[in-house]
Amino acid sequence: MILYTILALVLLQRLVELFYAARNTRALIARGGVEWGKVQYPFFIVLHGAWLASMAIFIPPATIPNWKLIGLYAALQPFRIWTIASLGPYWSTRIVTLPGMPRMQRGPYRIFRHPNYVIVCAEIFVLPFAFGAVEIAILFSFFNAALLSWRIRVEERALMIATANRARR
Numbered sequence: 001m002i003l004y005t006i007l008a009l010v011l012l013q014r015l016v017e018l019f020y021a022a023r024n025t026r027a028l029i030a031r032g033g034v035e036w037g038k039v040q041y042p043f044f045i046v047l048h049g050a051w052l053a054s055m056a057i058f059i060p061p062a063t064i065p066n067w068k069l070i071g072l073y074a075a076l077q078p079f080r081i082w083t084i085a086s087l088g089p090y091w092s093t094r095i096v097t098l099p100g101m102p103r104m105q106r107g108p109y110r111i112f113r114h115p116n117y118v119i120v121c122a123e124i125f126v127l128p129f130a131f132g133a134v135e136i137a138i139l140f141s142f143f144n145a146a147l148l149s150w151r152i153r154v155e156e157r158a159l160m161i162a163t164a165n166r167a168r169r
Contacts, residue, residue, distance in 0.1 A: 001061065002063075002064070002065060003055070003056075003059055003061055003063055003065070003131060004056065004061060006065070006070070006127075007052055007055055007056055010052060010127070011052055013077075014048060014052075017084070017093065018093060020084075020091070021091065021092045021093040021094070024089050024090065024091055024092050025092045025093075025094050025096055027089060028089075028090065028092065028096045028098055029096065031098060032098065032099055033096040033097060033098045033099075034096065034097050034098075034099075034158075034162075035094055035095065035096050036095040036096070036097065036154050036155065036157070036158040037094075037095045037150075037151060037154035037155070037158075038094070040095075040147065040150060040151055040154065041093070041094055043147055044093070044147060044151075047140070047143055047144060047147060050140075051124060051128075051136070051140045054128075054133075054136050054140070055127070055128050055131065055133060055136060058133065058136065059128070059131045059132075059133050059136075063131050063132060065130045065131050066129075066130045066131075066132075069126055069127075069129060069130035070130050072122075072126055072130075073123060073126045073127050073130060076119050076122055076123055076126070079108065079115070079119050080116070080119050080123075082107055082108055083107065083108050083109075083115045083116045083119065084116070085107070086104065086106055086107025086108060086109060087104055087107075087109075090104070095151070095154060095155045095158055097158050097159065097161070097162035098162075099162065101162070102163070103159055103163060114152060114155070117148050117151075117152070120144070121141065121144060121145070121148070124137070124140050124141055124144050125137045125138075125140075125141045128140070
């Protein structure tokens with residue numbers, strides 16, 4: 001039951017984040033924000049849903065996790081919260097640029113260009129690995145890396161254009 005409890009907590013966290021992100025996205029679009037890479041979004045929803053479902057289906061429910069790795073997963077969460085809080089109303093699970101807004105340079109964005117992606121990459125690998133599901137950890141890490149390489153190219157282009165438009169003002 002430990003597995004299902006942890007998966008339920010992760011699912012709840014992701015759903016709360018999706019609602020928060022959707023609210024922020026609507027507000028940004030209402031303020032003149034532009035969404036980029038719209039076609040990518042369903043792939044991320046499917047990836048994350050399949051990641052959680054694969055753990056629920058393929059990991060035996062009685063599996064005792066590696067508590068050190070569960071601790072590592074838990075230790076990533078304050079960084080996830082810090083990343084989201086640093087962007088505040090600008091945080092979204094979509095790529096949305098707002099004309100006139102500079103690139104974020106506070107919080108973890110001073111250290112990494114895409115801190116949320118670093119955290120998600122770690123989460124996608126660590127959680128199934130904590131339950132001995134090495135195949136799930138590797139497979140979903142691969143698919144996530146492929147999607148992120150596409151997304152980051154689109155996001156960097158969007159930020160470059162938004163920054164150039166800001167400089168012209």
